[in-house]
Amino acid sequence: MPTVVVMDVSLSMTRPVSIEGSEEYQRKHLAAHGLTMLFEHMATNYKLEFTALVVFSSLWELMVPFTRDYNTLQVVLVTDGCLGIGRGSLRHSLATHNQRSDNNRFPLPFPFPSKLYIMCMANLEELQSSESLDCLEQLIDLNNGEGQIFTIDGPLCLKNVQSMFGKLIDLAYTPFHAVLKCGHLTSDVQVFPRPEPFIIDEEIDPIPKVINTDLEIVGFIDIADISSPPVLSRHLVLPIALNKEGDEVGTGITDDNEDENSANQIAGKIPNFCVLLHGSLKVEGMVAIVQLGPEWHGMLYSQADSKKKSNLMMSLFEPGPEPLPWLGKMAQLGPISDAKENPYGEDDNKSPFPLQPKNKRSYAQNVTVWIKPSGLQTDVQKILRNARKLPEKTQTFYKELNRLRKAALAFGFLDLLKGVADMLERECTLLPDTAHPDAAFQLSHAARQLKLASTGTSDYAAYDHNITPLQTDFSGSSTERM
Numbered sequence: 001m002p003t004v005v006v007m008d009v010s011l012s013m014t015r016p017v018s019i020e021g022s023e024e025y026q027r028k029h030l031a032a033h034g035l036t037m038l039f040e041h042m043a044t045n046y047k048l049e050f051t052a053l054v055v056f057s058s059l060w061e062l063m064v065p066f067t068r069d070y071n072t073l074q075v076v077l078v079t080d081g082c083l084g085i086g087r088g089s090l091r092h093s094l095a096t097h098n099q100r101s102d103n104n105r106f107p108l109p110f111p112f113p114s115k116l117y118i119m120c121m122a123n124l125e126e127l128q129s130s131e132s133l134d135c136l137e138q139l140i141d142l143n144n145g146e147g148q149i150f151t152i153d154g155p156l157c158l159k160n161v162q163s164m165f166g167k168l169i170d171l172a173y174t175p176f177h178a179v180l181k182c183g184h185l186t187s188d189v190q191v192f193p194r195p196e197p198f199i200i201d202e203e204i205d206p207i208p209k210v211i212n213t214d215l216e217i218v219g220f221i222d223i224a225d226i227s228s229p230p231v232l233s234r235h236l237v238l239p240i241a242l243n244k245e246g247d248e249v250g251t252g253i254t255d256d257n258e259d260e261n262s263a264n265q266i267a268g269k270i271p272n273f274c275v276l277l278h279g280s281l282k283v284e285g286m287v288a289i290v291q292l293g294p295e296w297h298g299m300l301y302s303q304a305d306s307k308k309k310s311n312l313m314m315s316l317f318e319p320g321p322e323p324l325p326w327l328g329k330m331a332q333l334g335p336i337s338d339a340k341e342n343p344y345g346e347d348d349n350k351s352p353f354p355l356q357p358k359n360k361r362s363y364a365q366n367v368t369v370w371i372k373p374s375g376l377q378t379d380v381q382k383i384l385r386n387a388r389k390l391p392e393k394t395q396t397f398y399k400e401l402n403r404l405r406k407a408a409l410a411f412g413f414l415d416l417l418k419g420v421a422d423m424l425e426r427e428c429t430l431l432p433d434t435a436h437p438d439a440a441f442q443l444s445h446a447a448r449q450l451k452l453a454s455t456g457t458s459d460y461a462a463y464d465h466n467i468t469p470l471q472t473d474f475s476g477s478s479t480e481r482m
Contacts, residue, residue, distance in 0.1 A: 002050045002052075002073055002074065003042075003047065003049065003050075003051045003052075003073070003074045003075075003076060004051070004052045004054065004056075004074070004075045005035060005038075005051060005052070005053045005054065005076045005078065006054045006056060006075060006077045006139065006243065007031060007035065007053070007055045007056070007077065007078045007079075008030075008031075008052070008055075008056060008057070008079035008080065009028060009055045010057035010075075010077060010082070010084070011057070012027075012080050012084075013026065013027045013080050013121070014027070014028060014080040015027055015080070017029075017030060017156045017157075022230070024446070025079050025158075026123040027084075027122075027156070028121075029163045030121050030157075030158065031078045031121050031161075033158055033162070033166075034078070034119065034162065034165040034182075035078065037162055037165050037166075037169075037170070038076075038165050038169065039159060039175070041169050041173060041175065044220070045175040046150060046173065046175065047165060048236065049193075051473060054223075065082040073110070073113075073114045074114065074115050074117070074172065075110070075114055075115070075116045075117070075147075076117045076119060077116065077117070077118045077119065077121060077139075078121070078167070079118065079119070080120065080121040080122055080126050080135060081120045081121075081126070081130070081132035081133075082130075082132065083130070083131075083132055084395055090135060094135055094138055094139075095378065098346055108139060108142035108143050109142055109143045109144055110143060110256070112142065113149050115146045115172070116139065116140060116143045116146065116147035117147050117148055117149075117150065117168055117172065117324055118136050118139065118140070118147070118148075118149045119149065119150050119164065119165065119168065120136070120150065120151045121152070121153065121156065121161075121181065122147065122151065122152065122156070123152045123153065123155075123156070124151045127151060133149070133158075135212055137149065140256045140475045141165075141305060144159050147460050148171070150164050150165075150167060150168055151164070152164050160334060161399055164217065168383070175190050175192070175194065176190065176191045176192070176213075177189070177190055177191075177213070177240065178190075178191055178196040178211075178212075178213045178214065179213065179214050179215065180213050180215050180217070180237070180273065180274055180277070180290075181214060181215065181216045181217065182216075182217040182273070182277070182288075182434055185273040185276075186273060187273035187274040188240040188241055188276075189215075189237050189238060189239055190237075190238045191235045191236070191237060191238075191273055191314065192235060192236045192238060192241060193235060193236075194398070195211050195212050195233065195235060195316065197209060197231070197325050198232060198316075198319065200318075200320075201383055203393065205221055206327050207298065208294060209319055210293070211292040211293055211296070211298075212291070212292060212293050213318070215290050215291070215292065215314075216290065216291045217277075217288045217289065217290050217291075218289050218290070218291050218297075219288070219289045219299070219333060219334075220286045220287070220288050220289070221286060221287055221327075221336065222285065222286055222287075222405045223286060223287055223301070223352070224284050224351065225327070225353045226287050226299060226324070226327075226350055227326070229299075229315075229317065229323070229324050229392045230317075230318070231298075231315040231317060232315075232317070233311055233315070233316050234314070234316075235313065235314045235316075236312070236313060236314075237274065237300065237311075237312055237313065237314050238274075239272045239274035239275060239313075239360060244476045256282060262477075264444070267366050275328075276292060277300065277312065278302055278310070278311075278312040281300065281301055281302045281312075282302035282310060287299045287300060287301040288300040288301070289330070289333075290314065292316060292419070293319070295319060295320060295321050295330075296316075296317070296319040296320075296328050296357065297317050297323060298314055298315055298316045298317055299314070299315050299317070300313070300314050301313055301315070311469075323470060325354075326353055326354030326355060327353060327354075327355065334474065340347055366469055368403060368404070368406075368407035370407070370411075376416075377378040379400070379403075379404050379407075380404070380420060381424070382400050383400050383401055383404060383420065384423065384427065386400060387424060387439075389425050389441060390436065390438065390439035390442050390443070391436055391438040391439060394438075394442060394469050395469075397442070397446075398446070398466075398467060401446055401450075401467060402414075402466050402467055404420065405417065405450065405453060406463060406468065407414065409453065409461065409463050410463065412435070414444040414453075414454045414455075414456055415454070417448070417450045417451070417453050417454035418454040420448075420450055421446075421448075421450035421451045421454065423448070424443045424444075424446050424447040425443070425444070425447045428440050428443040428444055428447070429461065431443075437472075438472050441468060441470050441472050442470055444467075445470040448466075449467045453465075
């Protein structure tokens with residue numbers, strides 16, 4: 001992810017550091033040495049990384065701005081750990097950050113996803129004796145616990161500063177190299193930005209999932225069939241040319257521009273499967289399904305930045321056997337040659353996707369919606385019209401009654417059930433003398449069932465419970481079928 005480097009240039013950073021056999025250094029000189037090491041590493045291994053540099057003391061200044069906007073940032077704070085004195089100091093800000101107004105709020109937690117790494121130009125003993133370590137740990141906690149504090153091991157010197165920044169590089173800035181495979185064809189690639197470990201569920205499976213360094217292509221599929229699937233993250237896939245000694249060619253920074261251009265020209269003349277794959281996917285309008293790990297897949301595809309420039313991209317699906325429901329289970333997909341008939345038809349104008357689900361989905365059924373009063377009035381009137389045509393419309397009457405009952409229970413509209421029950425009881429009293437006797441029994445039965453459901457406590461209030469017609473016997477008795 002992009003990096004914001006925040007460097008403390010307050011007066012305390014000018015404190016001298018004694019280094020044997022050399023001129024006097026200040027702590028800010030050590031910080032600049034460590035940052036130079038970090039920036040050189042990015043220039044060599046993270047050419048596409050964007051970095052902003054901010055210096056601050058009592059005021060702040062943006063030295064190197066970003067060239068584009070980002071939603072996710074990685075913040076590196078370089079400081080000597082001094083908390084300062086008085087109003088505006090870190091000690092005072094941490095003590096009063098909950099009482100500050102919205103117009104002058106404490107900057108942490110950041111309003112964007114981020115990780116905060118604090119690089120201290122001091123050793124652990126020095127921070128513990130001044131109580132600075134607790135305040136710095138509080139900064140990490142305020143940023144949702146995402147980050148880490150680094151301190152210098154041993155005396156303050158250039159070598160130990162390099163060691164501390166080396167730990168940061170190993171933790172957060174190690175390039176992700178992988179081998180892209182398709183049958184017997186392979187290519188060494190760098191995935192940028194580096195894929196972060198993914199946790200499916202902290203309670204069920206707290207172990208983070210990490211993608212394999214061997215990315216094996218298991219099949220190809222049309223872009224129209226893959227559509228626009230939900231993904232965890234998107235990454236550039238960049239080919240890496242290696243010489244016989246295993247060193248990268250054309251990816252490092254050299255002192256001479258001519259040497260670098262020559263290395264790039266040599267790398268450009270070497271056949272590369274990654275380049276072949278990118279061109280093929282672009283021309284054929286397809287994507288490659290790649291295996292990231294056990295029951296974890298992603299897709300490789302060509303994405304155009306402009307009319308003349310495009311890149312090979314990789315998107316990661318969520319782990320699981322069926323990340324894209326319309327494709328079914330990934331393990332059950334196979335080549336067209338294994339099918340009895342071409343699933344795309346003889347003219348390739350059909351598609352076997354999306355797969356039809358075995359169970360009818362809720363969104364495929366008629367849904368009761370009462371956005372306006374007229375919709376509710378229509379449904380109630382439909383029940384009353386069928387009630388006046390009993391017993392001929394018995395099945396339709398109970399069908400509409402159960403539809404309204406389920407909707408009322410789903411919305412928590414229990415008063416509606418009692419109101420409709422009162423209306424049915426009134427209809428029962430208005431039946432003419434010529435009405436079929438079964439009509440009165442059915443209306444009374446339906447009203448009684450709705451009142452039981454309106455209590456919300458009995459078994460009759462269960463959502464899956466349906467009101468069934470009353471079994472009647474006009475020889476002298478009537479029974480309910482529960």
